[in-house]
Amino acid sequence: MIDIKDKSNCCGCAACVQRCPKQCISMVEDNEGFLYPKVDTQVCVDCGMCEKVCPVINQSEERKPLGAFAAVNPNEQIRRESSSGGIFTMLANKTIAKGGVVFGVKFNKDWMPEFGYAETMEDIAPFRGSKYVQAIVGNAYKKAEEFLKAGRDVLFSGTSCQIAGLKKFLRKDYENLLTVDIICHGVPSPKVWNMYLEETCSKLMKTRTDGKNSVVSAKGGEYKSCIEAVSFRSKINGWKKFSFLLKLNFSTFDGKNTDVFLENVQKNIYLRAFLSDMILRPSCYSCPAKSGKSGSDLTLADYWGIYTLVPELDDDKGVSAITVNSKRGESLLKNLGIILHEAPLEDLIHKNPAFAKPTKRPENRDEFFKDDGNGVYDKVRLLCKVPFKKKCKRIIKNIVFGMFSAKTLGKIKKSITR
Ligand SMILES: Cc1cc2nc3c(=O)[nH]c(=O)nc-3n(C[C@H](O)[C@H](O)[C@H](O)COP(=O)(O)OP(=O)(O)OC[C@H]3O[C@@H](n4cnc5c(N)ncnc54)[C@H](O)[C@@H]3O)c2cc1C
Ligand code: SF4
Ligand code: SF4
Ligand code: SF4
Structure with a gap:
């Protein structure tokens, strides 16, 4: 039975929970805000199924991609709404057009990212854009399995370990499944994200209302209820210098107020915490799914430094790096009808090391999670200094x-x- 002694040995994919025949595993939040499986030993029958489907215990071999490319979505509006070059939406649309189902990550009502599925083009929109927080997998693998067994085409997107988890969970190859992993150097703690949101909304509304009007719509201090939109990768000031955007809508005794808070990547406290690598899940420092180990058909990332390879793509609106990892992936990509610029794999890895190498664990990482009474703003100012x-x-x-x-x-x- 699954028993997590070293937290770096669990990426939180919930494959074990979804496969347990006795449904005696639940995901429980730890003091850092990450979910880990906990077995009810009174119900467990020691069948070993949970260990068989774990992508950390059963890591696959590294695989070299069949090819690497740079590309952009020709639809400017969609590219603006996407984090990189907007290729995810093109793949998703192709699947929907064939009557298929797309799995991706969207915000829930509390602004926490979680998996969901879409069967129409409109329902894909909330999946667009990177959410820099670990997403709740829930029962997404089980649901995908149901669609696959019913003969529907399924496109499943997620981080590399989430794709590895899905593959182990399914335990067989389905011809109607296509998997896309997004390169990530780590996923931040949902608890830190929640603290940041509460602190930021409260600061913003207190200063913007000038102390004269109390905020009427923020019931019981729940400032988060006033959020209308969040973007971790707003391209308003360009793709390279992306910004954090928060749109609030609240009412005071004087009337309705809308407020847009925009901060660039170097200034924003949450993005600084994320990019300092301090608030990532412990498993991300020894990632079990990089370098093709996820088993995905396609991999998507940002093509940073594109100007040296295809200068004409360098318009600061976002370019996707794509690796093709299987014939199935190749066939879908080539059917998109877009220009694919071939790229040497070494160039891609050199410009985006997260493709192959896990992130280094900062020496003082654990200090961030100490219960010292400090909020996120203070912790970042004290601990996340740029060398x-x-x-x-x-x-x-x-x-x-x-x-x-x-x-x-x-x-x-x-x-x-x-
Ligand atoms: C936590 C995280 C870390 C990242 N780190 C890197 C990095 O180090 N280097 C790099 O090049 N790119 C990184 N990315 C961005 C990633 O490269 C882009 O999302 C990808 O290139 C797809 O971009 P797109 O323009 O095609 O489509 P987009 O519309 O931007 O893609 C959205 C896709 O991302 C998925 N997604 C969004 N948030 C999450 C989440 N929290 N968990 C799982 N899936 C999610 C959606 O389901 C959808 O499939 C990261 C993304 C995330 C979520
Ligand atoms: S050993 Fe079997 S019954 Fe026990 S937790 Fe694992 S999957 Fe469930
Ligand atoms: S990595 Fe996934 S399958 Fe393995 S123990 Fe953690 S949640 Fe369970
Ligand atoms: S770095 Fe690896 S372990 Fe961490 S979320 Fe990304 S794929 Fe999963």
């Missing part, structure tokens, strides 16, 4: 970017590497 070397690199990069256009930079780099 001096990284700061210098960023300044130099900004100066160089300021001096040359992306196109010229691409030409310079090409001539140097030739």
Whole structure:
């Protein structure tokens, strides 16, 4: 039976929970806000099924992709709403058009990401955009299995470990299943996200109402109830310097107020915590599913540094990096009818190391989760400092970017590497 002694040995996919014949495993939140399986030993019959489907215990071999590409969705509106080049929506639309079902991650009513499925083009929209919080898998694998058994086409998207979990859960290959993993360097704690939201909404509404009007719609201090939209990757100021966006809608005794809070990636407290790698799930520092181990058909990521490979794609609106990992993936991708720019795999990995390498665990990570009475803002200011070397690199990069256009930079780099 599953018994998690070392937390880095569980990625939280819930495959064990969904496969247990006695339904005696539940996911329980730990002090950091991550979910782990807990077995009711009174009911367990020691069948070993939970261990058989665990993607961390049963890790697959690494696989080399069949090909790598850079591409963008020609629909500008969809690309703007997506985190990278908007390829996910194209794959999803293709599946829906064939009468299939698409699984992805959307926000629930409490602004927590969780898995859901869509059978219409409109229902795909909430899946768009990266949500930088670990998503609740719930019974998504079970539901996908039902659709597969009924003969429906299924496109299942998720992080690499979630795809690995699905594959182990299903225990057989279905011809009508296509899996897409999104590259991730780690998933942040839902608890930290929740704390950040509460602190931010409360700060915003207190300052914006100037202390004169009390907020009427935030019942019982539940400021989160006033949120209308969240984006971790708003492209309002460009793809490279993405921003965090929060839209609030609340009423005061004076009337209705709408407020848009926008902060760039270097300034925003939550994005700083995420990118400092301090608030990630312990399993992410020894990821069990990178380098093709997830078993996915296609892998999607950002194509950072595209200017050296395809300068004409460098319009700061987002470019997708895609690896094709199976014939099934290749066939779907080639049927999208978009221009695929072939890319050397080494280039992709060099520019986006999260493809192959797990994130390094910061030495002071556990300090972040200490119950010291500090809120997220204080914790980030105290613990998530950008190292001096990284700061210098960023300044130099900004100066160089300021001096040359992306196109010229691409030409310079090409001539140097030739
Ligand atoms: C936690 C996290 C970390 C990431 N880290 C990296 C990284 O290190 N390098 C990099 O290149 N890209 C990273 N990404 C972004 C990822 O590359 C893009 O989501 C991907 O390229 C797809 O972009 P798109 O433009 O095609 O479509 P989009 O519309 O942006 O894609 C949305 C897809 O992401 C899924 N999704 C959204 N949030 C979650 C979530 N919390 N858990 C699981 N699936 C989710 C949706 O279901 C959908 O399939 C990360 C994304 C997440 C969620
Ligand atoms: S051993 Fe079998 S019954 Fe016990 S928790 Fe695992 S799957 Fe459930
Ligand atoms: S990795 Fe998934 S299957 Fe394995 S113990 Fe954790 S939740 Fe269960
Ligand atoms: S880094 Fe690995 S373990 Fe962590 S969420 Fe991403 S795929 Fe899963």
